[in-house]
Amino acid sequence: MIILVIYIVIFAAAFFLVRFGVRKFRQMNDFTSLKTVTFGDESAVRPDRWASVISVVTIFLLWGAFTGSKWVPVHAPGPFVGDAEFTYTLEAPNGDRDDATVFVRVFEVGEEIVKPEIEPGDGFAKNDASAVGAWRSDLILMDKNDETKRDDGAKVVAIDGQPVSEGSTVSVAAGKVTVTAKGALNFTPSGGMQMEPIWLPPPESVVKRVGEIASEGYQNFTLWEHLYWSLFRVIVGFALGAAVGIPLGYAMGLSDWFRGWFDPIVEFMRPVPPLALIPLVIIWAGIGESGKIILLFLAALWIMTISARAGVSGVAISKVHAAYSLGASKWQLMRHVIVPNSLPEIFTGARVAMGVCWGTVVAAELVAAEKGAGMMIMVASRFQLTDIVIMGIILIGIIGYGIDILMRKAESWLVPWKGRV
């Protein structure tokens, strides 16, 4: 909640800063900036690059600040670490009361720790010592060393002077103390506002993980091997899907019989999400490579078929007529008119298909695989290795984005006339 508020504040502050700060010094006079009507004119809305940069930086800052990253100068209050103490008042069955102090050493999980040395103190209630990891809690059986124990009928009636009973919770200097139903004390050091690394590790540990897994590997394969296998499956599955789907789409666009024969199949298979095919593919082909590739083949096939068919039906009849009147044969018409004319549609389909394939491969690997990006994060999540999970998600995102950019580049290079006719 507080993070959302901070985010909104940064959003607004950056807006005013950029709008009234930076813009003052950098007046532009291009065509769009001279338009007076911009609200409602979509073409006049261009992404503000300042906003994009600040947006990305903000996410990392917030991530770092709320995970105690060393890379970020400002931090949200972290968990309490160090020595704390509180006093409890034990009441013996005869009504006598005695105070004793509990010394707790709160340490960062993973550190070697020794319990604080203490003096037992006087009275029938003796002082206790305990150690607890940050964000954890510790059950303190404070009466173990006391002269009158709970079994004898003693019970805690106050903590730091605040009266308590079974089930109640009071705040002490560095955390909270709850009296359990059986009368023991449960101490929870205050967690601050940072996220515990097992929920969200700081950015540097994610980056460290990248290096670690890149060189040492995880689950028998290095990071690059995991990513390579995922990409390999996508490319092979997509290539097979395109190799079958494009000719099939052309055939459906050019022949009544093919159209009639495959229409019901394509129209039925198209709305079936590829993920729904995973169980069947596992039954048929197991969890090995062939199963994955069959799944991706099916994911790409229908998309490519439909885009090739749309590419053929998108050929203006006048172009077909023109080619025939210029003496082209059917084969020449196919080669010089229909295929090039359908390329823009096919590229659009290929971009969609690559996106779907990438999503499907990760999902399929989540379900069952020996290697691959999805398998890596799934296994890591079972061991609460959140840094690997986050690293995997970021890399999967980057690769998906990279694929889309490559497809766009290829498109503008191969079909420069797209959208300009």
Add this chain to the structure above:
Amino acid sequence: MSTLSIENISMRFDLPNGSHVQALQDVSLELNTGELMSVLGPSGCGKTTLLNILAGFLAPTEGQITLNGHKVTGPDAERGMVFQQGALFEWMSVRDNVSFGPRMAGKREKEWRGTVDHLLDVVGLQGFKDKAVYELSGGMQQRVALARCLANDPDVILMDEPLGALDALTREKMQGLVLKLWKETGKTIILITHSVEEALLLGERLLVMAPRPGRIHKEYRLPFADDGVGKDLREVKKNPEFGQKREEILSMIWDMEEEIMGRTEEADA
């Protein structure tokens, strides 16, 4: 002398609801080599259907077309087409578009290079030959379409409102170009248009068609096309005879349109 003859063409489309449309009824016509005939008529008079039959894209329900003595059965390089919207191939350069016909016929570059360069010169696009066609203006694209058609050296050129999508100034320039190309190449041309002025300026013969059923209403032989070659077309338009013919044909077409309107109103009532 090679001729294009249209012999008793009728075209009937059956509709799914059982009725039918008589797009053309008993149309007969002879064209000699080198004649330029423009075809005018209100919408629905079957002029585009006639052109599609001539090109071989449609088979008439009755009658036949013969060119140089043989029957027309399908599209062929002997009958070139120029469409309203260029119908150029965007994935080819201007030069590849123009040389499309010769290349499809399997000719080598040295066989067609001279013709293509000459045609690009004639239509004034020599400097644009390596440009992509989508980079050209509408008028230039239409010139590419003309050059592409001529590069194939067809016997007959069929033009379906080739200048219909151009602005008035470009259109006038292009009319001059069409006349020039016609005279230089001596091709037989059939030109469909909506503009009475264009039909009068370009047509050595002018065919006015009437709708429902589509048929030939009247034919004129005109002197303006010959007069106009190499001249300012606006001079030709100043000719009082030109104005008189224009009025005559315009009112003829207006009458037809009104008749159609009247008939539909009757049908509605």
